[in-house]
Amino acid sequence: MGRGLEPESLLRSGPFCVGSLARAADTLQSADSPQDVRERPTSANACKRCLCRSEAGSGNRHRSAGVPALNIRKFVTRFRGLADLVAADTMTEHAAAFLRASVVSGHNVVVSGGTQCGKTTLLNALAAEVPGTERVVSAEEVFELRFAHPDWVALQTRQSGLEGTGEIRLRTLVKEALRMRPSRLVIGEVRAEECFDLLLALNAGIPGMATLHASSARQALVKMCTLPLLAGENISARFVVPTVATCVDHVVHLGIDAHGRRTVREIAAVSGRVENDVIETETLFERRDGVLVRASGTPARSERFTQAGIDLGALLRAEA
Numbered sequence: 001m002g003r004g005l006e007p008e009s010l011l012r013s014g015p016f017c018v019g020s021l022a023r024a025a026d027t028l029q030s031a032d033s034p035q036d037v038r039e040r041p042t043s044a045n046a047c048k049r050c051l052c053r054s055e056a057g058s059g060n061r062h063r064s065a066g067v068p069a070l071n072i073r074k075f076v077t078r079f080r081g082l083a084d085l086v087a088a089d090t091m092t093e094h095a096a097a098f099l100r101a102s103v104v105s106g107h108n109v110v111v112s113g114g115t116q117c118g119k120t121t122l123l124n125a126l127a128a129e130v131p132g133t134e135r136v137v138s139a140e141e142v143f144e145l146r147f148a149h150p151d152w153v154a155l156q157t158r159q160s161g162l163e164g165t166g167e168i169r170l171r172t173l174v175k176e177a178l179r180m181r182p183s184r185l186v187i188g189e190v191r192a193e194e195c196f197d198l199l200l201a202l203n204a205g206i207p208g209m210a211t212l213h214a215s216s217a218r219q220a221l222v223k224m225c226t227l228p229l230l231a232g233e234n235i236s237a238r239f240v241v242p243t244v245a246t247c248v249d250h251v252v253h254l255g256i257d258a259h260g261r262r263t264v265r266e267i268a269a270v271s272g273r274v275e276n277d278v279i280e281t282e283t284l285f286e287r288r289d290g291v292l293v294r295a296s297g298t299p300a301r302s303e304r305f306t307q308a309g310i311d312l313g314a315l316l317r318a319e320a
């Protein structure tokens with residue numbers, strides 16, 4: 001595949017896992033207890049720090065650090081589309097229609113929020129709206145995305161082995177994804193310097209989506225301006241800030257309410273303007289008195305809606 005990468009270590013087609021990932025899943029499913037998992041490491045779940053990471057065939061993640069801890073992340077599989085999230089009161093039909101139109105028209109969407117607030121679930125639902133004629137390439141640390149698409153290539157990072165070699169980082173996958181003629185790029189979660197490579201891909205005109213840990217939509221943009229600086233000393237804010245302003249179109253921020261429900265708190269549009277190194281945004285939807293309502297903001301890059309045959313005026317006037 002280039003640069004010595006092993007295809008079986010990177011690619012998964014549809015729900016099937018290959019190579020070392022499948023062997024890790026077999027180890028987990030055949031184990032009688034968490035202790036068996038820890039004592040039977042494979043190339044996919046063992047490293048020098050005694051951190052065990054495995055994945056079941058259903059896509060659930062299993063981690064253990066030290067002897068007594070085992071953390072299982074289980075995703076709700078019934079939420080496969082925006083309609084399912086509307087039924088669960090995560091968002092309104094109006095907001096879902098706008099997000100659906102944003103994906104179809106090729107806008108770049110960032111999903112932000114805290115831990116366990118449903119970022120990956122929403123990213124799954126958004127990715128399911130990508131037209132079937134487009135080629136989707138995704139990159140993740142652990143396979144979590146599950147969406148139906150006829151032309152989807154999924155890439156996964158790999159930890160280094162016991163000998164300290166063989167590591168494949170998320171930044172490498174983002175670069176390799178650009179060699180696979182993607183029509184749409186989906187990054188499971190942006191945590192570090194791979195944000196710089198994502199910005200370069202978006203700046204090249206490849207529509208994309210990603211998730212990010214942040215406390216608000218505005219803070220998500222601030223973080224996207226900070227993470228690329230980790231890529232090297234020659235990367236400056238003078239390049240990153242305007243690039244983020246022109247590459248990111250919409251930010252969807254999620255949170256957990258007092259009743260434990262995961263909800264969309266805000267949908268913001270990035271205007272592309274920068275004032276005193278601060279990226280200007282406009283609020284499209286916001287939650288008032290527990291209800292997600294339309295605000296007064298204007299969507300970014302409205303000409304893309306027109307090119308996709310979408311009547312933006314009618315879309316924004318629609319009632320929730």
